[in-house]
Amino acid sequence: MARILMKGNEALGEAAIKAGAKFYFGYPITPQNEVSAYMAERLPEVGGVFLQAESEVSAINMVYGAGGAGARVLITSSSPGISLMQEGISYIAGAEIPAVIVNVMRGGPGLGGIQPGQADYFQATRGGGHGDYFMVVLAPESIQEMVDIMQEAFDIADQYRNPVMILADGMMGQMMEAVDLDNVEKSDRNLPPKTWATTGMAHHQGKNIINSLELDPAKLEKHNLDLKKKYDEMAKNEVKYEMYKCDDADIIAVAYGTTARIVKNTIDMASREGIKMGLIRPISLWPFPQEPFDRTADRAKAYISVEMSMGQMVEDVRLAVNGRKPVHFYGRTGGMIPEPKDILAEIKNILGGVK
Amino acid sequence: MARILMKGNEALGEAAIKAGAKFYFGYPITPQNEVSAYMAERLPEVGGVFLQAESEVSAINMVYGAGGAGARVLITSSSPGISLMQEGISYIAGAEIPAVIVNVMRGGPGLGGIQPGQADYFQATRGGGHGDYFMVVLAPESIQEMVDIMQEAFDIADQYRNPVMILADGMMGQMMEAVDLDNVEKSDRNLPPKTWATTGMAHHQGKNIINSLELDPAKLEKHNLDLKKKYDEMAKNEVKYEMYKCDDADIIAVAYGTTARIVKNTIDMASREGIKMGLIRPISLWPFPQEPFDRTADRAKAYISVEMSMGQMVEDVRLAVNGRKPVHFYGRTGGMIPEPKDILAEIKNILGGVK
Amino acid sequence: MEERVIMAGFGGQGLMTIGQLLAYAGLEEDKNVSWMPSYGPEQRGGTANCHVIVSDGPVGSPVISEATGVIVMNRPSLEKFESYLIQGGVLVIDSTLIDVKASRTDVEAIYVPADEMANEMGNSKMANMIMLGAYVQKTGVVKLESLFNALRHVWGNTAKERFVEPNIEAIKKGAGLIGELVK
Amino acid sequence: MEERVIMAGFGGQGLMTIGQLLAYAGLEEDKNVSWMPSYGPEQRGGTANCHVIVSDGPVGSPVISEATGVIVMNRPSLEKFESYLIQGGVLVIDSTLIDVKASRTDVEAIYVPADEMANEMGNSKMANMIMLGAYVQKTGVVKLESLFNALRHVWGNTAKERFVEPNIEAIKKGAGLIGELVK
Amino acid sequence: MAKVIYEKPKGITDAITHYCPGCTHGIIHGLVAESLEELGVLGESIGVAPVGCAVLAYNYFNCDMQEAAHGRAPAVATGIKRVLPDRTVFTYQGDGDLAAIGTAEIVHAAARGENITVIFVNNAIYGMTGGQMAPTTLLGQVTTTTPYGRKPEANGFPIRICEMLSTLEGAAYVARVSVHDINNIRKAKKAIKEAFQTQIDRKGFSIVEVLSTCPTNWGLTPAEAIKWLKNNMIPHYPLATFKSPWGVK
Amino acid sequence: MAKVIYEKPKGITDAITHYCPGCTHGIIHGLVAESLEELGVLGESIGVAPVGCAVLAYNYFNCDMQEAAHGRAPAVATGIKRVLPDRTVFTYQGDGDLAAIGTAEIVHAAARGENITVIFVNNAIYGMTGGQMAPTTLLGQVTTTTPYGRKPEANGFPIRICEMLSTLEGAAYVARVSVHDINNIRKAKKAIKEAFQTQIDRKGFSIVEVLSTCPTNWGLTPAEAIKWLKNNMIPHYPLATFKSPWGVK
Amino acid sequence: MAARGNVIFDNERCKGCELCTTVCPVGIIEMSSRLNSRGYHFSQVKEGMMEKCIACGFCGMTCPDFVIKVERL
Amino acid sequence: MAARGNVIFDNERCKGCELCTTVCPVGIIEMSSRLNSRGYHFSQVKEGMMEKCIACGFCGMTCPDFVIKVERL
């Protein structure tokens, strides 16, 4: 099939269906309502189930049940709705249930606004829920990448029996771009059969229990260590990033998702003015890529994290740079979108200072 | 009054009452149930209200209402319950409502266990809720300190119109220690009158609105910048820490809450073996203290973060050390409690490696 | 080549539709395109706008801060978006609905009595297509034929099929103006 | 001086109570004390234990990994906590309820037929106090008088007031054993 | 001298609402404001706005207001009322807010007999988010999330909130009204005033369910929407006073 | 030859439960297990354990189990049932779990007519956490959070879940039973079996509320607790079949 | 004789929903062909019909936007 | 003549709650003075009374801990 024009919210729904997710649970919230509308129409056509839950709290627990029963299951929401899911996400991680969660971020805190934001970075990458757990967090910069990454997200979830989050924003959800839904690369991951799923004892060997409770501290610690092993593996294997014009860059911006596109505009503007600027674009926010920093820390004079937040990913940049070079921050928030010319002004500022 | 023996959970309740908090909303959860039992009995005696909500979600929103109406209000819970409050906490921060939230942490993730843990550090310090916000997070190491800090917590909350979290753990909640409830130092903070509270228009000038919504991105950004200014002020003014035997330490442990007590045991053991070990004990986890690291980074050979988690505060330690010295980690989890001898073994290991 | 156009007016005037149509037309020509709507409660009755980019290279931010073109169908939109235009940018104004002139002199303002023309064609709902026709003819961002194909592609075999030909006519009407209007 | 004692047995045997009492007694003597209970569902019917520290210096961890004393009133507790004792530590065993001997030889084991004695006193609920009396007399961690004061302080003017004197008697009974038992 | 028969109530600010043309949210606002005014408690009132189309209600009611998280208005109102028991505290909530995400909060506020007043605007749809199914959406009704019409097998049955809450001892005043014509607007006003009176008299929890239109998401003109309400909603949601401290006929 | 009149059902594992002596949770477990066995669906069943004293129920029921977050068992069961519509899916929940934090989930599972079975164990208290007030705690009852006895002004009124859920169209089978004597144990068994039959026949949502004891937190011996249940709970929670696909007398 | 009334419209508040036109018992309210600044055709009393107004207040009560003030003369 | 029964106790499962003793229509169940390994006095049929058992099954049905197996002989 050729490339078609599609809204991000609809494309991600279709991509999930193509990735084999026939179950969707969710609760309306702007700016991701098109996902539910799309799934409500499409899933019955493919023999799946769309269910509008009574709340995000219920929805995430339906995902727990459905994922635990062995299905590929998608849930989407936006910032406040994702906050309501934190207990559920912690349970899903603790009980090792695969699921894909999409956060189409808006401005916060509180009710905030409905325009695009990236201020849920901490929540996504550090675990807004309680306890030690991590999810792979993927941040596509285009609708095509979102579609491609959806397949990947479900595969990662199944491979590690762990939730995976796709962190998008209102812009990504609302915009239309050309997308090719058919040439999505299937991964060659060797996915384990879901022998652990609760499908009824008559349908598998022994008795299956989906659970995150362990009252014996020694056993719970063991469980945490097992999880840690898994997280370490994910951290090793699931790093994804793009380096853009970093080779001889004096200053390297770090940005993800739609902000990265804006930074690419900025880089073009900068190069017209003879400023050597590059971009490290983490695609996996957790695990956060270390390598591109190690490869650039000698040459670059400074880094700048550009976000639609008051400064969250910048901590990961600092951790990755680890004192080798100064790390700066530029952010817009509340639904305001950074503009290339303002970013460039900031960069000139920094380079002035750095020289 | 003399020192009396009191359970942490009860002492914190009484301390809140002494700090003028006559309103308590909560929902039962181990290991902090003694707080509700205590408040249920005591608050009616002092003309206050104890209300057992139908859930943590409701409870935190009752706190929103009560705090917004101008009252000093306390809420306590433990890990999964705190996760359920993340939306509400983000709203409270966004709407600038003072409130004190106590998390008596247990093992996670998911249902986990009910023994002590410190794995909600990220959630507390980075905002488990959506959007850009911070709370002052205080971590006492003894029941006396918890009592003292309660007064402080309410004052900070009122001064900045911001939620404050006290991060304790099951050990702190369940243990009994001697405590003097009467000699709590009153702060000399100049607390602003609550002219913003919704008490009815007949009771103040103009119309008061408690709100976190702003649909205009420019205005929402302005709100975020105003909040940021407040957070910067808190970050400057509300840092609290203890340095213990750091002066000539070769290795400096960083630990908070009950873990810090355990590390102090370890330091004594270490010094008996001629190992120079010190402790930086952050009392405010947010803002995380930078100064003690700057004061010790020249002399110390290495740092080690000791936590009842798989490694969370260690990121703040890394950020504070910023590459100047190696940063190590030792943690137990799931309700297992680190033992001095094991910490010491780890330290010998590191010092062997460092030399 | 990168065309960055903002289309704005009251909700219901069909600006979202012509934005999508333009993006589709770009796609027909194998260009890179993006369409980004305004969204939120202000849409109801209030103003609505979308940002469309048609580019030979990859599209950066779908949100336009420096527009090469602006199409406006009410006065608040003119006032708001005029300033987004780069020097020499194209500003298409529905002169039936907007009774003032562009205040900038460094842009190319085109006044299209689109509402009036649409009413003459018997359907005021097609004013948007007239505006689009004029804009496309003026800028050459895509071929008119690509617009027609896009219309056929998207509305063909749907309930809107019967509107395809009238809309093509409207686009042509708008396009036809350009020779006349711009001397 | 730092005494670190673990008290363990079935729920309902009153080990939490004697733990608190010891801590209170320490407080009476202006020492630093901590009391840390086991908590959780296993308490129901299962075993319960608490950790008490009485110290001249500040108390570190309230959880004891190296105990100077262990008081046990059932066999699983003996088996579990014997290993926590430091060399030369004091191990008080209710020999009515536990029919085995300590397996360690590097500690001082004291066998107190507390249950039997309490029954003789007419109230099996006071076995805990007998155990405590023996332990305190043996170790001298606090004065017996401090225990009595603590009892009066905590239970005086409460519903438990009438149990104060009998319990003091029981503590004395336990303390009285020490001369006899430990040669 | 001219006597004023109707004008914008003092309990309503001068702000122009963001509601769609013909949306009956505005009418209901007016009734609430008039009631508070007539009962003399405007200056003693604290309202709680929901998340839903009425999210900006804090700009329209001329009294102190709090903006609650989606569904949590009854919890927020509880917090306020417990601190200020002599003030008049009310929530204004939509059917998504109250009957979906806020189910636990409304049931328990009612069960507690929390002395607050709830104005429950049932328009059988999620207005704010663009027309998704609400718990009160009728069977067969097409919404963006029931594109094939609401089917009980897939989407369940519409909930009758008044009937459900009436089973709770703490609910003192429970009534369902509508604003589809003048007569019913008058009855709605009466019910709302009685609900507030219930609170003022400290009789416990009061709720008025008001059937309301959503022309925008129903895809109808305001006048058509009024008719649709009358012909479709009332048969399923009978208008009645279910409970009242003054007795129910 | 000896005929077995009673023995541990096959639906119960060999694990010794953590329940307190004389707690009737165990009896109810037995009835559920027997029903699944007799209906021949044990191997087709997936149970959902709550957070509450029955939190470890996954160790006791001899079928696949999921452990839900507190109050969310109906949501979890919904997720399972939608994926596996031909399996028998049930939740086992306490009164804190179902009637407090899980109110929204149970109301909406019922409203949806979700084809699952809910076993609702009402012991008028939070057992697991040490005896706090539950939504079903009786007026006057002393708990750790109602040290002065439950008072309606401060703590609200006890909720009758069956009566409330019966107002919902999607609820197909609703019954309240008790296990305080042999006769009632038999009736309870019958109700539980009918509830499962409702699900097997795809008639919609089924719930059995079982009045149960908590000797530990009531501060009574098991035998006294049985009497307390009979004398205090039943008058407030009448035993009845409220709804049934086979009709109610 | 029926009361005489006077109705005053705050045109800028009007959203042109037409509900007032449907409730007027004497049918004297119509929509203007003009737009207010927010783009709505606003309501008005038909030319010269004001004296037919019976001051029932229905239009005011029905208007969701508090456009109308009704006076009895 | 009433049916004769045999009841078998799995003593280690017993928690000594005494409920079985209250339901036996012929009153033949008592608590042992001995403890099982979990510290509970377990239930038993009174010395020599087994033959009075009518195999009603009440004890089994009542026992929350699945201690008792009842057979009809």
Ligand SMILES: Cc1ncc(C[n+]2csc(CCOP(=O)(O)OP(=O)(O)O)c2C)c(N)n1
């Ligand atoms: C936690 C959360 N979930 C979802 C939303 C999105 N949301 C905003 S309004 C709304 C529903 C509004 O519907 P209703 O309560 O019926 O009010 P109406 O708009 O119909 O008046 C939803 C789901 C939100 N803001 N927060």
Ligand SMILES: Cc1ncc(C[n+]2csc(CCOP(=O)(O)OP(=O)(O)O)c2C)c(N)n1
């Ligand atoms: C989110 C959350 N809140 C609170 C708890 C603590 N908690 C565990 S069980 C329970 C109540 C149990 O009571 P009930 O449901 O009546 O079951 P019972 O123990 O009486 O059988 C609570 C509040 C928790 N685990 N998770």
Ligand code: SF4
């Ligand atoms: S969307 Fe519906 S409910 Fe909301 S303002 Fe518009 S008409 Fe009213």
Ligand code: SF4
């Ligand atoms: S606490 Fe109560 S409900 Fe829980 S097991 Fe014990 S007796 Fe049963």
Ligand code: SF4
């Ligand atoms: S007051 Fe009555 S008669 Fe007069 S214009 Fe209004 S509706 Fe018509």
Ligand code: SF4
């Ligand atoms: S009802 Fe009000 S808003 Fe609607 S047309 Fe009449 S005056 Fe205008």
Ligand code: SF4
């Ligand atoms: S089967 Fe009946 S008669 Fe026999 S011991 Fe049991 S209860 Fe008694």
Ligand code: SF4
């Ligand atoms: S009912 Fe069961 S657990 Fe209780 S005493 Fe009898 S056999 Fe033992």
Ligand SMILES: [Mg+2]
């Ligand atoms: Mg609605």
Ligand SMILES: [Mg+2]
């Ligand atoms: Mg219970």
